[in-house]
Amino acid sequence: MDELELLKKDWKTREQKNPQLSYDDIYSMLFKKSTSIVKWIFIISIGELLFWSGLSLLTPKSSYEILDKFGVTQILWGINIIHYIVFIGFIFLFYKNYSGIKVTDSTKQLINNIINTRKTVRYFVIYNVVVFVLTLIFINILYYLKSDVLIDYIKEQNGSIYNPSTFLNYFFIIQIVIGVLMLGLLLLFYRVVYGILLQRLKNNHKELEKIEI
Amino acid sequence: MSKELEHSFVTQLQANQNIVHKICRLYTNSTDAHNDLFQEITIQLWKAFPKFRGESKFSTWMYRVGLNTAITLYRKSKRTIDTQDFEAVSFRISAEDYDNTIEEQLELMYDAVKQLNDIDKALVFLYLEDKNYKEIAETLGISEVNSRVKMNRIKEKLRTILNP
Numbered sequence: 001m002d003e004l005e006l007l008k009k010d011w012k013t014r015e016q017k018n019p020q021l022s023y024d025d026i027y028s029m030l031f032k033k034s035t036s037i038v039k040w041i042f043i044i045s046i047g048e049l050l051f052w053s054g055l056s057l058l059t060p061k062s063s064y065e066i067l068d069k070f071g072v073t074q075i076l077w078g079i080n081i082i083h084y085i086v087f088i089g090f091i092f093l094f095y096k097n098y099s100g101i102k103v104t105d106s107t108k109q110l111i112n113n114i115i116n117t118r119k120t121v122r123y124f125v126i127y128n129v130v131v132f133v134l135t136l137i138f139i140n141i142l143y144y145l146k147s148d149v150l151i152d153y154i155k156e157q158n159g160s161i162y163n164p165s166t167f168l169n170y171f172f173i174i175q176i177v178i179g180v181l182m183l184g185l186l187l188l189f190y191r192v193v194y195g196i197l198l199q200r201l202k203n204n205h206k207e208l209e210k211i212e213i
Numbered sequence: 214m215s216k217e218l219e220h221s222f223v224t225q226l227q228a229n230q231n232i233v234h235k236i237c238r239l240y241t242n243s244t245d246a247h248n249d250l251f252q253e254i255t256i257q258l259w260k261a262f263p264k265f266r267g268e269s270k271f272s273t274w275m276y277r278v279g280l281n282t283a284i285t286l287y288r289k290s291k292r293t294i295d296t297q298d299f300e301a302v303s304f305r306i307s308a309e310d311y312d313n314t315i316e317e318q319l320e321l322m323y324d325a326v327k328q329l330n331d332i333d334k335a336l337v338f339l340y341l342e343d344k345n346y347k348e349i350a351e352t353l354g355i356s357e358v359n360s361r362v363k364m365n366r367i368k369e370k371l372r373t374i375l376n377p
Contacts, residue, residue: 003375004340004368006315007322011235011341018234021251026230027223029255036253036286103257103278103286104264106354107335110281197288200331204284207332211355211363 037197038101038114044193045094045121052128053087062157069149070142083131090124111205118198122190129186136179140172222262225271226255232275235342239327239334240283254282276339277352284331325374333367340364 067073097117103110143150150171151164226233233254237247258278265274326337332353339349346364350357 003318003322004337004371007319007326008341008343010319015231015235018231018238021227021230023223023227026227026255027219029252030219030223030259032252032256034253034256034260035249035288036257036282037288038286040288102261103281104261104274105281106277106352107281107284107332108354110354111285114285200289201285204331207330208353208355211332211359 037201040197041114041118042098044197045098045117048121048125049091049094052125055128055132066150066153067139067142069153070146072142086127090120090127093120094124107204108208111201111208114201115198115205118194125186125190129183133179133183136175140175143175144172218263222259226258226275229272229275232272232342233279236279236283236338239338240287240331241289242327246289250283250287253287254279257282257286273348276342276344280335280338280352284335321375322371325371328374329367329370333363333370336360336364336367 064073067076094117097113097120101110101113101117105113147164147168151167154167233251234247236254237250241247241250258275261278265271326334329337335353336349339352344352346357346360349364350360353360355363
């Protein structure tokens, strides 16, 4: 194409029009903070890891007391240990992927590495959501099967309950509503945050894939 | 030692800063965004500099880091006002009034290039910088054959943009 050759010639002469930064201008930039998306993905990922690990600490003591009365403490301990092993595995993978992101790789490799790092964290979150939902279901089934123990426990704590069956109905409805609400908020969060951060990356990834077909 | 490193880096970047400015011009549409991207590329270059072994030329290494930053790492800020459309429109009006001189044709070409997607822009940029297909392929991580094919398609694309 002749026009592109024309542009090529002009391209070089345009160099003079560029602003020229002084030594000091460039030097001062070395100490500025990066705003790259990798940095944001890293910060948000760490936040997610902390959030999900912190969530288990927030479980109120009373829950444990009830579970103790249900006689499932030992099973829960076993599950917890497996959970933490998986958790450590995820942290290791995340760290490994993150440290593999190098701006000196080819564009395609770089995008792949960023997306893989993100995938690790996404799987971690999915894993946690699944565990969260399963736990919620498991515990509610327990509550349901052993509602007499639950009622007794609450009576012990709060005195009498006016109408046990109405109480149970409300109790389960509230459990379900809170569970669904939390899931909804989480999904919204992921759509918004990662939609903003990853859209451009994904588009460029698609472009590169298209070239190779 | 770190002072030496800083000095060596800043001196080399200052001498080669045109490369970064050219990338910024292609990927941004305002002075603010240009400066933002320039700074981000400088930071990324500086972070990668300790591992730069001098196996390739400093400038070659800069192309890769610079383009990677513009394509994958840089987050366009929302404040950036897109002035491209306005410029393109006002230019077309003036192009009707005068003969289609080379100068005007070039302006239209630049506009057309700016309308390409990030990856296509990178190919055109490297092409304009007189890089061969092997270098283009290595920088983007695609095969040499495919980079040739892609370049031909981009030329067609530019033709369609210029003669709709």
